[in-house]
Amino acid sequence: MKLYGFWRSLATIRVRVALNLKGIAADEQVSVNLLKGEQHEAAFRQVNPQGALPALVLDDGGPALFQSLAIIEYLDETHPRPPLLPQDARGRARVRGLSLIAAADGHPLIVPRVRHYLEHELKLDEAARNRWLAHWTGEALLAMEGHLGGHADTGRYCHGDSVTMADLCLASQVIGAQFFKTDTARMPTVMRIFAECMKLPAFDTAHPLKQADAPQSSSH
Amino acid sequence: MKLYGFWRSLATIRVRVALNLKGIAADEQVSVNLLKGEQHEAAFRQVNPQGALPALVLDDGGPALFQSLAIIEYLDETHPRPPLLPQDARGRARVRGLSLIAAADGHPLIVPRVRHYLEHELKLDEAARNRWLAHWTGEALLAMEGHLGGHADTGRYCHGDSVTMADLCLASQVIGAQFFKTDTARMPTVMRIFAECMKLPAFDTAHPLKQADAPQSSSH
Numbered sequence: 001m002k003l004y005g006f007w008r009s010l011a012t013i014r015v016r017v018a019l020n021l022k023g024i025a026a027d028e029q030v031s032v033n034l035l036k037g038e039q040h041e042a043a044f045r046q047v048n049p050q051g052a053l054p055a056l057v058l059d060d061g062g063p064a065l066f067q068s069l070a071i072i073e074y075l076d077e078t079h080p081r082p083p084l085l086p087q088d089a090r091g092r093a094r095v096r097g098l099s100l101i102a103a104a105d106g107h108p109l110i111v112p113r114v115r116h117y118l119e120h121e122l123k124l125d126e127a128a129r130n131r132w133l134a135h136w137t138g139e140a141l142l143a144m145e146g147h148l149g150g151h152a153d154t155g156r157y158c159h160g161d162s163v164t165m166a167d168l169c170l171a172s173q174v175i176g177a178q179f180f181k182t183d184t185a186r187m188p189t190v191m192r193i194f195a196e197c198m199k200l201p202a203f204d205t206a207h208p209l210k211q212a213d214a215p216q217s218s219s220h
Numbered sequence: 221m222k223l224y225g226f227w228r229s230l231a232t233i234r235v236r237v238a239l240n241l242k243g244i245a246a247d248e249q250v251s252v253n254l255l256k257g258e259q260h261e262a263a264f265r266q267v268n269p270q271g272a273l274p275a276l277v278l279d280d281g282g283p284a285l286f287q288s289l290a291i292i293e294y295l296d297e298t299h300p301r302p303p304l305l306p307q308d309a310r311g312r313a314r315v316r317g318l319s320l321i322a323a324a325d326g327h328p329l330i331v332p333r334v335r336h337y338l339e340h341e342l343k344l345d346e347a348a349r350n351r352w353l354a355h356w357t358g359e360a361l362l363a364m365e366g367h368l369g370g371h372a373d374t375g376r377y378c379h380g381d382s383v384t385m386a387d388l389c390l391a392s393q394v395i396g397a398q399f400f401k402t403d404t405a406r407m408p409t410v411m412r413i414f415a416e417c418m419k420l421p422a423f424d425t426a427h428p429l430k431q432a433d434a435p436q437s438s439s440h
Contacts, residue, residue, distance in 0.1 A: 049366030050321060062310060066367070067324070070316035077309045089297045090282060096290035101270060104287070104324035109334070111325075113359070121351075122342065131341075139333070146269030147286070 002028040002057040004047055004064070007211035008179070009034060010107055011068040012054040013172040014165075018072045020202035021163065022079045026056075031213035034112050052111075069096075069103050072165050084165045091153070095164045098147060102169035106140025110176065133180040138187075140173055145187040154189065156196050163197070171197045175208060222248040222277040224267055224284070227431035228399070229254060230327055231288040232274040233392040234385075238292045240422035241383065242299045246276075251433035254332045272331070289316075289323050292385050304385045311373070315384045318367060322389035326360025330396065353400040358407075360393055365407040374409065376416050383417070391417045395428060 003019070003026040005012035019026060032038045032053055039051045048055040048066045055064040056071050065071045076084045085092045108114070110133045118124045118132060148154045158166035174194040177184055184191050197203045208214055223239070223246040225232030239246060252258045252273055259271045268275040268286045275284040276291050285291045296304045305312045328334070330353045338344045338352060368374045378386035394414040397404055404411050417423045428434055 050363040065313045065317065067317040067320040069320055070313045073316055074309055074313040077312070089294055092297070093285045093290045093294040096293055097285065097287040100287040100289055100324070104320070105328050108325050108328050114329070124342070143270040
């Protein structure tokens with residue numbers, strides 16, 4: 001199994017945590033430098049035609065899996081212990097919905113291709129670009145807070161007292177918020193759950209700054 | 221079952237098609253006018269704290285389901301015929317991955333809250349906003365084309381010869397491209413599949429312009 005990722009890719013964090021929780025070792029981790037645009041190079045397009053991270057190559061010789069949530073669902077189906085989705089359909093719908101708020105509504109607004117457009121097409125200065133990053137990262141977390149705060153199904157984690165896919169998405173989104181200096185005071189439930197997640201080695205060792213390809217002294 | 225949607229909401233299209241395919245009648249369809257910002261009003265926030273469409277209220281008295289892909293997976297689990305996901309884990313990963321390219325990487329960039337930011341925060345004029353809408357809608361379709369064109373698993377539809385969740389997402393994204401006048405010449409496989417989808421009544425009757433709340437003569 002070969003994982004194509006990058007230290008600061010928020011979508012890669014989610015897959016890294018899932019692999020950690022399930023005790024699956026990726027034999028090889030390939031660093032695709034998003035800051036240098038390596039995701040657009042022909043070599044990587046052969047792995048994932050979309051030119052986006054992460055991508056997971058299985059040992060069966062088939063094409064790479066793509067899109068973090070699709071990869072996590074695959075890992076959950078093929079390595080069911082511990083489960084990352086609840087047993088009941090309603091619970092699964094809630095966990096998937098929470099996951100999508102982060103992975104679909106939040107994260108895609110701040111990825112390299114969008115930042116590139118903001119800078120080179122819209123000619124936004126750095127301050128305006130930083131406001132964009134902080135704003136949309138915060139909006140997604142506020143939306144999660146709206147669904148998590150005071151909800152009967154919220155427990156130690158997003159859904160009860162076991163880690164689910166929603167926690168992987170929440171954690172990656174909060175890590176983004178920390179990079180972008182988003183104000184997180186308005187999302188106490190999100191931040192409480194994030195603190196719970198980061199107590200777990202599976203999350204802690206998946207943190208961007210603990211990756212082999214992370215800069216030693218990072219300005220993010 | 222009560223569906224909160226809006227005629228031109230691309231995410232609502234996907235759920236509408238899923239309900240049609242499975243022969244599920246929503247007893248009530250509630251139109252939440254995105255153009256007037258009704259999704260932000262307190263009444264709708266009680267249904268979906270995120271203030272986003274669609275939301276599906278079941279007859280069990282529980283909270284509304286939210287996020288289109290989570291809703292579709294729920295419908296597929298509780299109403300398995302016809303299935304919207306393949307039987308094998310790899311196939312499901314591909315269908316979910318394709319779905320997410322549209323629903324996660326494409327659509328969230330053009331929703332009302334982002335358009336509002338482009339206009340009122342970034343002060344972009346209408347031409348620049350229209351370029352944004354057409355660009356990101358096209359980028360997602362190009363990414364889908366990269367995964368679909370020439371791929372052994374692509375059939376009459378995105379994955380083989382049966383409709384899957386990926387086709388619902390593809391169709392909604394192409395309908396967006398038509399609204400925004402995106403150049404679709406570069407995505408022949410996507411457009412061939414879209415034409416196949418629109419032959420089916422489940423897709424045709426879900427088209428925005430065929431909804432009860434659509435304007436009679438629409439400028440979209």
